[in-house]
Amino acid sequence: EVQLVESGGGLVKPGSSLKLSCVASGFTFSSYGMHWIRQAPKKGLEWIALIYYDSSNKYYADSVKGRFTISRDNSKNTLYLEMNSLRSEDTAMYYCAKEYYSLYVMDAWGQGASVTVSS
Amino acid sequence: DVQMTQSPSYLAASPGESVSISCKASKSINTYLAWYQEKPGKTNKLLIYSGSTLQSGTPSRFSGSGSGTDFTLTIRSLEPEDFAFYYCQQHNEYPLTFGSGTKLEIK
Numbered sequence: 290e291v292q293l294v295e296s297g298g299g300l301v302k303p304g305s306s307l308k309l310s311c312v313a314s315g316f317t318f319s320s321y322g323m324h325w326i327r328q329a330p331k332k333g334l335e336w337i338a339l340i341y342y343d344s345s346n347k348y349y350a351d352s353v354k355g356r357f358t359i360s361r362d363n364s365k366n367t368l369y370l371e372m373n374s375l376r377s378e379d380t381a382m383y384y385c386a387k388e389y390y391s392l393y394v395m396d397a398w399g400q401g402a403s404v405t406v407s408s
Numbered sequence: 409d410v411q412m413t414q415s416p417s418y419l420a421a422s423p424g425e426s427v428s429i430s431c432k433a434s435k436s437i438n439t440y441l442a443w444y445q446e447k448p449g450k451t452n453k454l455l456i457y458s459g460s461t462l463q464s465g466t467p468s469r470f471s472g473s474g475s476g477t478d479f480t481l482t483i484r485s486l487e488p489e490d491f492a493f494y495y496c497q498q499h500n501e502y503p504l505t506f507g508s509g510t511k512l513e514i515k
Contacts, residue, residue, distance in 0.1 A: 293451075324504075334444075334495055336504040350503045351409075389454065393499035394442040396463065398452040 291315040291397040293385050298402030305375055309402050311368040311385030316397075319343075319363035322388030324395055325370045327381035327404075335381075338370065339388065353379075375406045410434055410498050414507030420515040421486055429481045429510045431474075431496035440500035441479045443472055446493040446509075456481065457499065488514075 297309040311323070325338045338359040339348045347359055358371040368385050383402050386395035411434035421427045431441060439459035444452050454463045456472040459479060469484045483490055491514050496507040 333508045334497075334506040336497075336506065339502075339504075348502050384452070386452075389457070392457055393440075393502075393504055394454055394457045394497065395444075395452070396454045400451060 291387065293387065293397060293399035295383065295385055295399045295402035298383065298404045300405045300407065301375055302408050303376055303406055305406075306371070306373045307375060307404060308372070309370040309383055309385075309404075311370075311399055313366045313368065313385075313387070316387065318361075318366040322391065323359075323361060323368045324386045324388060325357075325359060325368075326384045326386055326395070326398075327379075328384070328401075329378070329381040332381075339393070340368070342388075372404070375404075377406050380404060380406050409503055410437060410501060410505050412496055412498055412505050412507040414496055414510055416510060417508065418511050418513070420513045422515045423486050423488055425486050426482065426484045427486065427512065428483075429494055429496075429512075431479045431481070431507050433477045433479075433498055436476045437498045437500035439475045440498060441472070441474065442497045442499055443470075443481045444495045444497065446495065452495075455494075483512075 292314045295311045322341050337350045337353050340359045356374045360369045385399045387397040389396035413432045415430050441459050442457040443455045455466045460472045471482045494510045
């Protein structure tokens with residue numbers, strides 16, 4: 290069974306940094322692209338980043354480009370999202386998700402990690 | 409960016425009824441439209457991709473149609489477990505974008 294477990298969320302002040310992790314199991318992690326998606330309170334889903342299976346390509350939403358970095362360690366079956374210069378509008382539940390056969394859809398999601406940016 | 413306009417935002421129906429949810433793209437996305445189901449306490453579920461292809465495990469009462477800019481998710485003969493949030497997502501180009509969601513509630 291595919292499982293994705295996010296961690297590293299919390300309450301931080303504006304301008305600070307935070308790094309999320311997503312540990313994957315139940316599939317060959319090194320063979321699949323991975324996404325980060327977020328959902329602000331009472332809002333819809335916002336895709337924020339994708340990394341290819343071999344880290345050869347990375348894509349970002351404009352809202353996070355230059356501030357967030359997606360990375361992965363295939364030896365640890367772990368996906369990361371490093372978030373810098375955090376703003377109040379980055380407050381959201383952050384989900385990692387598995388890419389489905391390079392179709393740019395997500396066929397497995399984690400339960401999410403909560404990030405609150407507030408002074 | 410491709411804007412996805414989903415409607416209605418709220419829908420009330422009874423078990424056994426059929427419902428349709430619309431998703432309109434701001435420009436042509438060919439057939440690259442996916443539908444997801446969100447339920448409390450569960451991880452999001454991919455239902456349909458490429459407009460009409462059912463993901464493995466998706467019940468046949470779900471169907472997707474459309475191409476270009478107009479797409480529809482239809483659920484026939486609603487079951488109690490179908491009452492949830494539904495989101496569309498275009499997977500034609502970056503950035504990937506989602507619709508604002510539809511909450512399907514029991515009438």
